[in-house]
Amino acid sequence: MVVSMVTITLNGETKEIETEVTLDRLLDLFSLPKQRVAVELNKQVVRRQDWETTPVNDADRIEIVHFVGGG
Secondary structure, three states: OOOOEEEEEEOOEEEEEEOOEEHHHHHHHOOOOOOOEEEEEOOEEEOHHHHHHOEEOOOOEEEEEEOOOOO
């Protein structure tokens, strides 16, 4: 079975992933936390409730921003 791949940019690094991956699955694939993060897809922030239905496509640029508390 041949698995089709797409190339994306994740936090400035080129990555190859399987096709038909959602943003939610992408976070799982790269063991990224889902708490206290914002996801930007092609310079547009994606709401958390849309992660499971938002597909990742070839040449997408994704930034995962972690919120850090401090004082």
